[in-house]
Amino acid sequence: MPDATQTDTDDPAEPTGDDAEPTAPQPTLEGEYDPREAEQRWQEYWLEAGVYSYDDEIENPDTAYSIDTPPPTVSGSLHMGHLYGSTLQDFAARFHRMSREDTFFPFGYDDNGIASERLTERELDIRHQDYSRREFQEKCREVCQEYEAEFTEKMQGLGMSIDWDRTYKTIEPRVQRISQLSFLDLYEQGREYRKKAPAIWCPDCETAISQVEMEDADRDSAFNDVAFELVEAGSEPDAEAVASATEERPYAPPTEPGDDLVISTTRPELLPACVAMFVHPDDDANAHLVGGTAKVPLFDHEVPIYEDDRVDLDTGTGLVMCCTFGDQTDIEWYQAHDLDLRVAIDASGTMTDIAGEYEGQSTEAAREQIIEALDDAGILLDHDPITHAVQVHERCEVPVEYRVSKQWYVEILDRKEEYLAAGREMDWYPEKMFTRYEHWIEGLEWDWLISRQRDSGIPFPVWYCADCDEPIVADREDLPVEPIEDEPPVDACPACGHEDFEAEEDVFDTWATSSLTPLINAGWDWDAAADPETGIGPATLDQGAFTLDNPELYPFDVRPQGHDIISFWLFHTVVKCYEHTGEVPFESVLINGHVLDENREKMSKSKGNVVTPEEVMDEFPVDAARFWAAGTAVGDDFPFKEGDLEAGERLLRKLWNASKLVDQLAPIDSAPPGSDGTDSGSAAEQPDLEPIDEWLLARQDAVLESVTEKFADHEYAKARTELRTFFWETFCDDYLEIAKQRLDDVERGALSDGTANPAASSAAYALRTAHRNFCLLFAPILPHVTEEIWQASYGQTTATDSLHTTDWPSPTGQTADLDAGETALSVISALRGYKTDSGLPLNADLSAATIYGDVAGFEGAIGDVMHVGSVTSKDGEAPTTTEIVGVNLDYATLGPEFGEQIGEFDAAIDAGEYEETDDGLAIAGETLDPDHYELVREQTYDGEGELLEADGATVIVEA
RNA sequence: GGGUUCGUGGUCUAGUUGGUUAUGACGCGGCCCUUACAAGGCCGAAAUCGGUGGUUCAAAUCCGCCCGAACCCA
Numbered sequence A: 001m002p003d004a005t006q007t008d009t010d011d012p013a014e015p016t017g018d019d020a021e022p023t024a025p026q027p028t029l030e031g032e033y034d035p036r037e038a039e040q041r042w043q044e045y046w047l048e049a050g051v052y053s054y055d056d057e058i059e060n061p062d063t064a065y066s067i068d069t070p071p072p073t074v075s076g077s078l079h080m081g082h083l084y085g086s087t088l089q090d091f092a093a094r095f096h097r098m099s100r101e102d103t104f105f106p107f108g109y110d111d112n113g114i115a116s117e118r119l120t121e122r123e124l125d126i127r128h129q130d131y132s133r134r135e136f137q138e139k140c141r142e143v144c145q146e147y148e149a150e151f152t153e154k155m156q157g158l159g160m161s162i163d164w165d166r167t168y169k170t171i172e173p174r175v176q177r178i179s180q181l182s183f184l185d186l187y188e189q190g191r192e193y194r195k196k197a198p199a200i201w202c203p204d205c206e207t208a209i210s211q212v213e214m215e216d217a218d219r220d221s222a223f224n225d226v227a228f229e230l231v232e233a234g235s236e237p238d239a240e241a242v243a244s245a246t247e248e249r250p251y252a253p254p255t256e257p258g259d260d261l262v263i264s265t266t267r268p269e270l271l272p273a274c275v276a277m278f279v280h281p282d283d284d285a286n287a288h289l290v291g292g293t294a295k296v297p298l299f300d301h302e303v304p305i306y307e308d309d310r311v312d313l314d315t316g317t318g319l320v321m322c323c324t325f326g327d328q329t330d331i332e333w334y335q336a337h338d339l340d341l342r343v344a345i346d347a348s349g350t351m352t353d354i355a356g357e358y359e360g361q362s363t364e365a366a367r368e369q370i371i372e373a374l375d376d377a378g379i380l381l382d383h384d385p386i387t388h389a390v391q392v393h394e395r396c397e398v399p400v401e402y403r404v405s406k407q408w409y410v411e412i413l414d415r416k417e418e419y420l421a422a423g424r425e426m427d428w429y430p431e432k433m434f435t436r437y438e439h440w441i442e443g444l445e446w447d448w449l450i451s452r453q454r455d456s457g458i459p460f461p462v463w464y465c466a467d468c469d470e471p472i473v474a475d476r477e478d479l480p481v482e483p484i485e486d487e488p489p490v491d492a493c494p495a496c497g498h499e500d501f502e503a504e505e506d507v508f509d510t511w512a513t514s515s516l517t518p519l520i521n522a523g524w525d526w527d528a529a530a531d532p533e534t535g536i537g538p539a540t541l542d543q544g545a546f547t548l549d550n551p552e553l554y555p556f557d558v559r560p561q562g563h564d565i566i567s568f569w570l571f572h573t574v575v576k577c578y579e580h581t582g583e584v585p586f587e588s589v590l591i592n593g594h595v596l597d598e599n600r601e602k603m604s605k606s607k608g609n610v611v612t613p614e615e616v617m618d619e620f621p622v623d624a625a626r627f628w629a630a631g632t633a634v635g636d637d638f639p640f641k642e643g644d645l646e647a648g649e650r651l652l653r654k655l656w657n658a659s660k661l662v663d664q665l666a667p668i669d670s671a672p673p674g675s676d677g678t679d680s681g682s683a684a685e686q687p688d689l690e691p692i693d694e695w696l697l698a699r700q701d702a703v704l705e706s707v708t709e710k711f712a713d714h715e716y717a718k719a720r721t722e723l724r725t726f727f728w729e730t731f732c733d734d735y736l737e738i739a740k741q742r743l744d745d746v747e748r749g750a751l752s753d754g755t756a757n758p759a760a761s762s763a764a765y766a767l768r769t770a771h772r773n774f775c776l777l778f779a780p781i782l783p784h785v786t787e788e789i790w791q792a793s794y795g796q797t798t799a800t801d802s803l804h805t806t807d808w809p810s811p812t813g814q815t816a817d818l819d820a821g822e823t824a825l826s827v828i829s830a831l832r833g834y835k836t837d838s839g840l841p842l843n844a845d846l847s848a849a850t851i852y853g854d855v856a857g858f859e860g861a862i863g864d865v866m867h868v869g870s871v872t873s874k875d876g877e878a879p880t881t882t883e884i885v886g887v888n889l890d891y892a893t894l895g896p897e898f899g900e901q902i903g904e905f906d907a908a909i910d911a912g913e914y915e916e917t918d919d920g921l922a923i924a925g926e927t928l929d930p931d932h933y934e935l936v937r938e939q940t941y942d943g944e945g946e947l948l949e950a951d952g953a954t955v956i957v958e959a
Numbered sequence B: 001g002g003g004u005u006c007g008u009g010g011u012c013u014a015g016u017u018g019g020u021u022a023u024g025a026c027g028c029g030g031c032c033c034u035u036a037c038a039a040g041g042c043c044g045a046a047a048u049c050g051g052u053g054g055u056u057c058a059a060a061u062c063c064g065c066c067c068g069a070a071c072c073c074a
Helices: A035-049 A080-099 A114-122 A134-159 A175-188 A240-246 A268-273 A286-287 A326-338 A352-359 A363-376 A412-425 A434-443 A510-514 A517-523 A564-581 A614-620 A622-629 A642-665 A691-712 A716-742 A746-750 A758-778 A783-797 A816-837 A859-866 A893-913
Strands: A064-066 A103-106 A106-109 A166-168 A192-202 A214-232 A260-265 A274-279 A293-295 A300-307 A317-321 A380-393 A401-410 A427-429 A462-465 A472-473 A499-501 A522-529 A544-550 A559-562 A588-592 A846-853 A868-874 A879-888 A915-916 A922-923 A925-926 A932-941 A948-949 A952-959
Touching: A035 A622, A035 A783, A064 A080, A080 A103, A080 A559, A080 A588, A080 A614, A080 A691, A103 A175, A106 A134, A106 A517, A134 A166, A134 A326, A134 A614, A166 A175, A175 A192, A175 A510, A175 A517, A175 A522, A214 A268, A260 A317, A260 A380, A268 A274, A268 A317, A268 A352, A268 A363, A274 A286, A274 A326, A300 A462, A317 A326, A317 A642, A326 A401, A352 A363, A352 A758, A352 A859, A363 A380, A363 A434, A412 A434, A412 A472, A412 A948, A427 A434, A427 A948, A510 A642, A510 A758, A517 A522, A517 A564, A559 A564, A564 A588, A614 A622, A622 A642, A622 A783, A642 A716, A642 A783, A691 A758, A691 A816, A691 A859, A716 A758, A716 A859, A746 A758, A758 A783, A816 A846, A816 A859, A816 A948, A816 A952, A846 A859, A859 A868, A879 A893, A893 A922, A893 A925
Parallel strands: A064 A103, A106 A166, A274 A300, A427 A588, A559 A588, A846 A868
Antiparallel strands: A192 A401, A214 A260, A214 A293, A214 A380, A274 A317, A293 A300, A462 A472, A462 A499, A522 A544, A846 A952, A879 A932, A915 A922, A922 A925, A948 A952
16 A cells, blocks of 8 residues: 555544534645645545435436446456546546436445455465355455455545445345345246256366356367277268378278278367267268267277268368267257267366276376377377367366256347347447447357356255255245255145255356346345335236335446446346346446557556556546546547646646636635625626626537536547636636736725726636636546635535535526637737747737727737737728639539539639639639639738738737 | 457547548647746647548548458357
């Protein structure tokens, strides 16, 4: 932990008394902004004051904004992905907390499952096999608790507006109950079944796992060409095909009994498990083998030879052995051809008695010995080392096996269309991510395997009849149950009357619980006394119903998720919640990309390019990191760039300094009523505004509207840029520079004694209104610095205890001539350019400027800011000599009308062959309507002063 | 191997009913201590929009192919 996060002893955030309500610290705008001190002070205050606690009493779903945060696995420390993902969620949370009645922003820890078991084993250097389930679970909780506490502290240090009273752990009893209720409900609905079938198996963790828990890993291996012995062929060989294959292939096709039948395998230890051979239907040279048999070397059992188009003709020898089980194709063949089971590898990856003398060996050891034995016997015809991708368990990186075992499944393949439709009902940010979900569902081939042979996890609430294997499920009232310790709810088997039972020892897949977070967050439960008609979801029993403690939360407004895991996590959640409630659990999905290093490469320990949140927080304010996080389109991966954080830091400083200036120019106790935030601008108290002030507020209205829209659409990068540009360039560089001149010392004095002139009152009002709105608009992205400024400026005069529970601003409704304002700014810009070009300082006095153009009402402002003695504006053309030097065509309208003639126009313009007539532009035999072109003129001026051209105006300036 | 997304000044990025003059930031060069901020202000240089072929009067934008990257699924 960096000790710099410790506060000074005179920290104003310290609670003043035992039972006193926390009071907001009272910062001032003195000196420089110190983010390190201020950020921690506010984080502590926000927690103490309960600024983020969700108001339970809300009933209208439309006024509550609910976020279903996916609980992180607590198996490690916080990384940049957590920082980035949570910050995006926090933008949404803070924006909606201000613009709606309240926001529900919970937090969960996923401490249930293999990840936390492995963590515990690693941390305590123990093996789960050495403990009872209960003992081991205790140890898991102890270890996880430490990690959770650390995680919580770090999340709080990032200023997340999470309601920490709304947290859950996936292992806690309430969640266990929900998880078991979910199992029972799906079982009652006939959506779950238990079946003995091949399943993906991790021999290290000794459990079944699902497809999604596998990943590819490159491993060294070898192709071993092994000779089987042909016992008999199925039919007469095609002599011609055999002859040509003998030329082209490394091994001649076997034709007579006793001939070598050569296969190529990377897993010779599966020879004892071989149950069949396969030939491709198009393989004429081997077609005669089909229907025959072959003898497995070393183990000497005979296996049948079949044909199947799943044989890969491009690799190996064209002949394939099928074992129990080497890969998924073996399973398909086992099912399609009704093959035997020969189990040579047990649950722990050890060879069984079927492997004969290799019994008791590990698969790796058996492989080496078998290769040696084959070589000794002269039937290892080739050994070719390769590196290839094997499927490993993502948690332990051990290659998986396929084993037949009894497992529980959730049926999903029959409802793919419905789940697809459910996906379409949600708004996807960004939209393109829906395609990924769509393809994923379309490609599903297996039902969802939910049972795991592990210790830490939520048990299945099931017993089986010891005689007939009938499943007995627990009563809903009794949940959560632990079948190993608890008794089943019946005395005799309802199917056969037998009175002994066996407990189900398996636990749920982590995802079976992780996919229930919307129900956990909304307080889903079974109420035996409830009327089935009033419950949530399809009624499966005559009595009682499922209910929600906070029905206004469901469906949740948004589900955030990293793009790498949307497929299965999001999909499973949609499936389960949809089945339980009949509704899609989310209105929208917000998908974030990955944080890359500054060279756009994935951060990884092996590359040594990992940047940790701790390192970032050590060097930069939290608000600066948030500014960076707001910097790209949602869904895109983006690089970690220090430059962006430095830019964020500069923005904090600019906000602070600008606030200081606003405070000097329009001190809060002398500002006109209605502009201090207590009552934001009721018309009666608003002074008559000068054009420049109307213009600023009208511009801010437009920005407000646009930024609000962008926040609502999760377009944080655009909101950030638009706000920053308007604040920095328009407010600070332009408006504040003008206001400085208008509110000089004399006027400020007049403001405080109530004798201010209307222009000063107008400026002070606009300054305050705009400034207050900037605090609010920046609040979701920069919560700390805006709170500090807002409390320093308006904390005394408002009732709310935090900027973050203040209402989102609404437009002031000012109208102004925005075009004239733009023209005025471009005139100012031209005058700046003039000073720069003439080598004059920007505050050099100029005697006069004459503006030909519409800057109605802004002359004074221009004169003030550019220090021009006299500014006058005139209608009409400037007294210049103009020369036509070219033509700008409006291609958008000319194109459709004239088509390829446009080329002729362009050529004529280049050659100077055109003429303006009363009817329009005569060119290339046509006369163009004045709407379709604009003449480019060059002005020259030989009078007093110098000519400047600005957008929409011409200026004559005199030094 | 299949799919999805993407490629714009040195770096990051805006930019689709196609409209000729491509946005901004960081960085870079020059000037300015103007009484909030020099960690600031002003001015400027810098991209033939991955390559190529096509559609079109007109392409960063639409289509084909190629190159490169990331992710998802086999």
